[in-house]
Amino acid sequence: MPVNLSAPQARDLFPVDGVRIGVAEAGIRKANRKDLSVVLIDEGSSVAGVFTQNRFCAAPVQVCREHLARGSIRAMVINTGNANAGTGEDGLIRARRSCIALARKLEIAPEQVLPFSTGVIMEPLPVDRIEAGLPAALDDAKADNWLRAAEGIMTTDTVAKAYSVKAQVGGVTVTVTGISKGAGMIRPNMATMLGFMATDARVDPSVMQQLAFELAEGSFNRVTVDGDTSTNDSFVVIATNKAANATVTSLDSDAGRALQQAMLGVARKLAQAIVRDGEGATKFITVRVEGGKTAAECRKVAYAIAHSPLVKTAFFASDPNLGRILAAVGYAGIDDLDQTKIDLFLDDVHVAVNGGRNPAYREEDGQRVMKQSEITVRVGLGRGSESDTVWTCDFSHDYVTINADYRS
DSSP: OOSSOOOOOGGGSOOOTTEEEEEEOOOSSSSSSOOEEEEEEOTTOEEEEEEOOOSSOOHHHHHHHHHHHHOOOOEEEEEEEEOOOSOHHHHHHHHHHHHHHHHHHHTSOGGGEEEEEEEESSSOOOHHHHHHHHHHHHHTOBTTOHHHHHHHTOSSOSSOEEEEEEEEETTEEEEEEEEEEOSSSBOOSSSOSEEEEEEOSOBOHHHHHHHHHHHHHTTGGGBOSSSOBOSOOEEEEEEOOOSSSOOBOOTTSHHHHHHHHHHHHHHHHHHHHHHHTOTTOOOEEEEEEEEESSHHHHHHHHHHHHHOHHHHHHHHHTOOOTHHHHHHHHTSSOTTOOGGGOEEEETTEEEEETTEEOTTOOHHHHHHHHTSSEEEEEEEOSSOSEEEEEEEEOOOHHHHHHHHSTTO
């Protein structure tokens, strides 16, 4: 069961003017499940994306990069059940074929379609089933289909992930709605497994790539479930330019900051939902590292803690074996770290001071915190004024079971 995460309600997800979504059951891996989605984007919209830094990236990621470089994106085709990764030249042909199939039905160029896939690696994409399912997905296309789309991109997720907000940008109300999927193979090295966000705000195309990058950096690049960077990570941002706000030409403007903060709020909820729904997770853990010389070194320490199997299993057991956290701080890779300046807190419990056990610390206090479903680990490095935060979860028996049985 996800950690303090409820399934979204359709009534809470706002349509974005200029975007329509259709979902179908194409039988891509299993029958009777939503597994094919199309996103139709009005002409005049701006689209940008960031993708996995895994060098063994999936065929659809490669095609998306090519098509985005040409601009004028009008549609997306998304399948679950098959990642089309580790499939070589044949995978590229199949990804392009799915774009051609949708483009023909929409009477647009194939280069105006972005393909996305998620699921099992090293299996041929059943593009015939995608082609056969497109008519049903197109017939289903409508503006208020965000929840069905969130359900249609799930793999091992136990709940759909979707959020919406309305915000003021330049004195005008704009809408932001996003969906994501992911529960395992999560250490995004840019974004999440799959994430899609749209706004009706007017945004200059020159700003879009920076906006997508900044949103990913502040959200999806701060989560980890198991430390594995997927072959298919993709995060796409759409601005339909339908709202009445003055066009955002800089993220450093008042309007730019307002839009970015609204979108970042949605992105963080989507990213944290992935951790809350992490495979077998029972606890949601915030790791905050303070007092670093740079934010980058703080993030390095935070990830060392968040990736440690020993730390994660201790949290699952509610066992305050907290020397494991200090060990992770020590091997994070800061060569000139002074261990005598390290402080460690679990929520309000001061565990370690000046690199050693706090004389006032009692193990029953540590265990009390570790039994909670939401926990904050805070580390002080005593080196400077920078900080950074990562969100993660524990490792349970179910994580092993889910991944051992994933293909069966």
